[in-house]
Amino acid sequence: MTYVIEATGLTKRYGSRRGIDDVTFQIRENEVFGFLGPNGAGKTTTIRLLLGFLRPTAGRAFVLGHDAWRDAAAAHVDVAYVSSEPAYLGQLTAAEQLDYMASLRGLSTGAWRLVAERLELDPTVQVKKLSRGNRQKVGVVQAFMGEEPLLVMDEPTSGLDPLMQREFLALVSEVRAAGRTIFLSSHNLPEVERACDRVGIIREGRLVDVSTVSELQASHWRSVNLVLDAPPAPDVFELPNVRVVSASARDVHLMVQGDVNPLLRRLASVDIHDISIATLEIEDVFLGYYDGSPAVGADAREVRP
């Protein structure tokens, strides 16, 4: 089987400093592959190896059948890329910058207009006058303006507001529907869950897991905080995937692994004053890859319905 991206034993060391170590994975055609990891885990190093910016210390990577290092330019013919903090020339307007990239990619002038309108980007403003979020929009527009078979995106939504993140996810869906492939690096777990088919998890330079999103969802932990109107029955939270972190008369803090539905069914019999369910910060999720449980008491990001 031919893969769009195939990395085998990919290793990069910067002298004594760790880069990535023995990373092996494959991405199939028309797949949205999430690449998750905390800051400094090796996501950007992996992407730079895939784009031929870095020479592997060991191992090889192939992108669309081309050796990522030796034959980078040939691979790039069919690749659109956006970095986590795109650096543009301050004196150019967003339109000039995008036209420059379009010309380098063999696209027509103004190929970016439709995507720019969807992301509400004002193309007439000089890049140096744009906010961080708007500069990031330029990067996202640049990634989606062509029809290359492979999009490589390094934390493309950092700095985007929630509305634009939603538009980004819609663009990802359209790209997938068009049969194209996406490699999406992120440290935003919910975003990866919504956008991706499969997820690779990298931590301290090593790929610790590659699984489908549903497998990931089944294995990762959520934090549930309850404020009850009355003390609950003693066994109400006794479920195989639920741990009671703390419980007082009315305040209960639970950790739930995977499916929350069994817990929600139990809660139907309890008078609840308030409830919040939070996804854990990704660093806490990664701890689960070491000891099998999340870091109890870690700060969680609340997602209220």
Next chain:
Amino acid sequence: MIPAFRLELRRGRMLVLSVGLVSVLYAGGITLFYPTILENAADFEKLMEIYPKELMAAFGIVGSIGDPGTFLNSYIFQFLWPLVAAIVAILLATRPAADAETGFLDLPLSTRMPRLRYLTAAIAGQILALAVLAAMTIGAIWAVDLLIEPNFPLDRLVLSGVHALTFGLAIAGVSTLLAIIFLDRGRAGGLAAGILIVMYLLNVLAQLSPDMADLGRLSAFRYFNLKELIDTGTYPVGDSLLYMSFALGGWLLALWAFRWRDLAA
């Protein structure tokens, strides 16, 4: 390569225009004084006699100040051009390093453009910028020459511009190599400027002290003397070839190194 080259030109135009304007004003302004200097050559030479000949030679003033070669070489080419060439060549040649530092380099290199083509476009931009500056400087001298009519020979002026250009290209070639080795504009630019300052001092010391004359051979400034070319029409072929070998050597090594080196995040 065309879009990258166009962008190079766009990015370099303000630098070339501003430095070119200074060159034009300086070269044209100094040339305007040539008739006055001719009229008072004897007095000027008497005045100069108070300085040791070695010191005057160290700053390129050899022979009569009224000779076109001495005048143009010492007051314009040796004084103005090394500064102009060094500033522009170093700033343009170290731009790929600056682009790597900011991350801008990732944009063109993530497209179908090979690394070699990107750097070749940058080198072409350096050559064009220095050629335009040399032309502006020679053009200013020639334009004022038409006004004051000392009749500097145009062909010799043009050849002076060519030799001056090769001097600038040598700086650009070596600076490009340093930029690619370090991918750090500050280090590459600082080192290139430092080498030039040391070379300048070596040349001055070699002129001042016969014991150190051989050291002068190590200086690029030793080979940048246009007096004979302007006075006799003899082109310094060997000196130009020496500069071009440094220019081409620097660029070729830079292209080779750029193809194989890591572009760190």
